[in-house]
Amino acid sequence: MIFGILPLLVLGGIIALVVRIAGRRGERSASEQAGSSVRRFFQYALMYGVLVVVAIGVTGLLSEIMPGGEAELTTDRAALARSLAFVIIGAPVFVGLALWTRRLLDTEEGERASFGWTLYLGAATLTALWTAGWGIFEVLAWLFRAEDFDPGTLAIAIVWTPVWAVHWWIADHHGDRTRLRLATLAGSGTGLIALATAVGGALTTALGSIYEAAFETSVVSNLSDDLGMAGAGFLVGAAIWWWYWLRHAATDERESVWHAYVLLVGVLGGLVTAIVAVAAVLYALLEWAFGNPTAINAAQQFDIVPASIGSGAVAAWVWWYHRAVLRSRPETTRVEVDRVYDYLIAGVGLVAATGGITTVVVALIEALSPAGIVEVGSSAANTLVTAVTLLLVGGPIWWIFWSRIQQLRDGNTAVELQSPTRRVYLFALFGVGGLVALIALLVLTVNGIEAVIEGRFGAETIRDVRVSIALVLTLGALAGYHWTVYGHDRDEAPAESRPIVRDVVLVGTNGAALASAIEDQLGARVRVWRRLDSPTRDVDPDAALAALRVERHEHVLVVAGPSGVQVVPFEES
Numbered sequence: 001m002i003f004g005i006l007p008l009l010v011l012g013g014i015i016a017l018v019v020r021i022a023g024r025r026g027e028r029s030a031s032e033q034a035g036s037s038v039r040r041f042f043q044y045a046l047m048y049g050v051l052v053v054v055a056i057g058v059t060g061l062l063s064e065i066m067p068g069g070e071a072e073l074t075t076d077r078a079a080l081a082r083s084l085a086f087v088i089i090g091a092p093v094f095v096g097l098a099l100w101t102r103r104l105l106d107t108e109e110g111e112r113a114s115f116g117w118t119l120y121l122g123a124a125t126l127t128a129l130w131t132a133g134w135g136i137f138e139v140l141a142w143l144f145r146a147e148d149f150d151p152g153t154l155a156i157a158i159v160w161t162p163v164w165a166v167h168w169w170i171a172d173h174h175g176d177r178t179r180l181r182l183a184t185l186a187g188s189g190t191g192l193i194a195l196a197t198a199v200g201g202a203l204t205t206a207l208g209s210i211y212e213a214a215f216e217t218s219v220v221s222n223l224s225d226d227l228g229m230a231g232a233g234f235l236v237g238a239a240i241w242w243w244y245w246l247r248h249a250a251t252d253e254r255e256s257v258w259h260a261y262v263l264l265v266g267v268l269g270g271l272v273t274a275i276v277a278v279a280a281v282l283y284a285l286l287e288w289a290f291g292n293p294t295a296i297n298a299a300q301q302f303d304i305v306p307a308s309i310g311s312g313a314v315a316a317w318v319w320w321y322h323r324a325v326l327r328s329r330p331e332t333t334r335v336e337v338d339r340v341y342d343y344l345i346a347g348v349g350l351v352a353a354t355g356g357i358t359t360v361v362v363a364l365i366e367a368l369s370p371a372g373i374v375e376v377g378s379s380a381a382n383t384l385v386t387a388v389t390l391l392l393v394g395g396p397i398w399w400i401f402w403s404r405i406q407q408l409r410d411g412n413t414a415v416e417l418q419s420p421t422r423r424v425y426l427f428a429l430f431g432v433g434g435l436v437a438l439i440a441l442l443v444l445t446v447n448g449i450e451a452v453i454e455g456r457f458g459a460e461t462i463r464d465v466r467v468s469i470a471l472v473l474t475l476g477a478l479a480g481y482h483w484t485v486y487g488h489d490r491d492e493a494p495a496e497s498r499p500i501v502r503d504v505v506l507v508g509t510n511g512a513a514l515a516s517a518i519e520d521q522l523g524a525r526v527r528v529w530r531r532l533d534s535p536t537r538d539v540d541p542d543a544a545l546a547a548l549r550v551e552r553h554e555h556v557l558v559v560a561g562p563s564g565v566q567v568v569p570f571e572e573s
Helices: 002-023 030-065 070-075 077-107 115-143 151-174 181-215 223-246 256-290 305-326 336-368 380-411 413-417 420-454 459-464 466-492 511-522 541-549
Strands: 503-507 525-529 555-561 564-569
Touching: 030 077, 030 115, 030 151, 115 151, 115 181, 115 223, 181 223, 181 256, 181 305, 256 305, 256 336, 256 380, 305 336, 336 380, 336 420, 336 459, 336 466, 336 541, 380 413, 420 459, 420 466, 459 466, 503 511, 511 525, 511 541, 541 555, 541 564
Parallel strands: 503 525, 503 555
Antiparallel strands: 555 564
């Protein structure tokens, strides 16, 4: 064990020597900056690894001396030796690394905002959060009499909770909050998923018990244990979500990472889960009415209803809440985030509807196949039920949002046609649909030629390639439709479809990030100024980009005013 730790000690000594030599040099060349990056990588990677090793060692020792852990003290001497070695060797190494890091944070310029320090804080905080959360969950489940007592999980909660608290405090006082935003959102997602899972599980358990009593079937295994587990998950998830999201991330700056979290985790995750829940119930109903169900009675056929209602209700709340958060902003104009939301939901509905149409074609080919070549266990009726389910779930969603998108496009053609979200949406569907259709066509052609050469081309061959045929027809039509839409957009675009802004003077506290976005998307030269007569505000990126895309002056001033973004054209005299 000691020989296994020796490389860590040697590496720590090398890092200390490099830090001491670098600290004695005044001027810093490019090679020295590169050396600092390498030093940070090894230093913080080693620091994180040693932190985990020490925490594991302390957890192991603590679990041995707890009530219920004495037996392990005599039966598992190898685990005891490992825990002692982790603490004896790892603790001094970690303390030394921590002291070096503290000195660097005070003396080295840019250390607090460095990628290595940010990565360490984010990784350590999230690792401690996940581990402590699991330990606290297990302890609460024991308190609720849903699980037996385990000294190991109690030790995990006792050790890793202070590790999380200390690293959160360090990140708050000695870290770059902007760079740590991703870790904060990851913690928000952790709490949201745990909370939603617990509430959904509790609803499923309650509804399942009612279903079991009403129809005399078995849905819930153990009511008290399931409710106890759900209660433990609720307390842990609610605490994490409250601290990470409500206390910090919800009021944070609404930049790209923040919007990506809300759209992907909250809006898309909630909507897709709700759609799946509704589709499960709808499929069970259609299969029982028109298909070939395998259930022996209605109670067994619809035993999925409690879980679908529980998960669907929670997922619908998650979607509704994040949709409301996304639209709770002072600006009343339509910005790019609104377009991303509309196209995202339309895309979800389109994917489901396309899957339904594809399955309809497959079902028709199965129904037209001779009875002698139908595969055992297959059912054209059930395939058609699946198709109808997907169409009923996805079709209305796509139609509602796509119709709204097209109406907004007709009402404000110049702005909507210049939206990068619309172009990405159209090109993505055209490209992906066309590519998959081409691959399916190649597979179809190969199988058809092979069957002709072997002299066995017939109805059985058609049935074997039914999926390829369906993909070629549906995805080919999908790609063709969106290419046609893009062609109409191109024909109806204004003569000056590209912005003519060439020079932008930006006055805002978030000038660096916004300047990069303006340069990338508009190709304009950006100068960032600081306002002296009053406190400078953040400039809303989406509103600024939307205004600059329709601006028809070469030189403009962009500033955050009381009523939103102000774009003032000017010319140099």
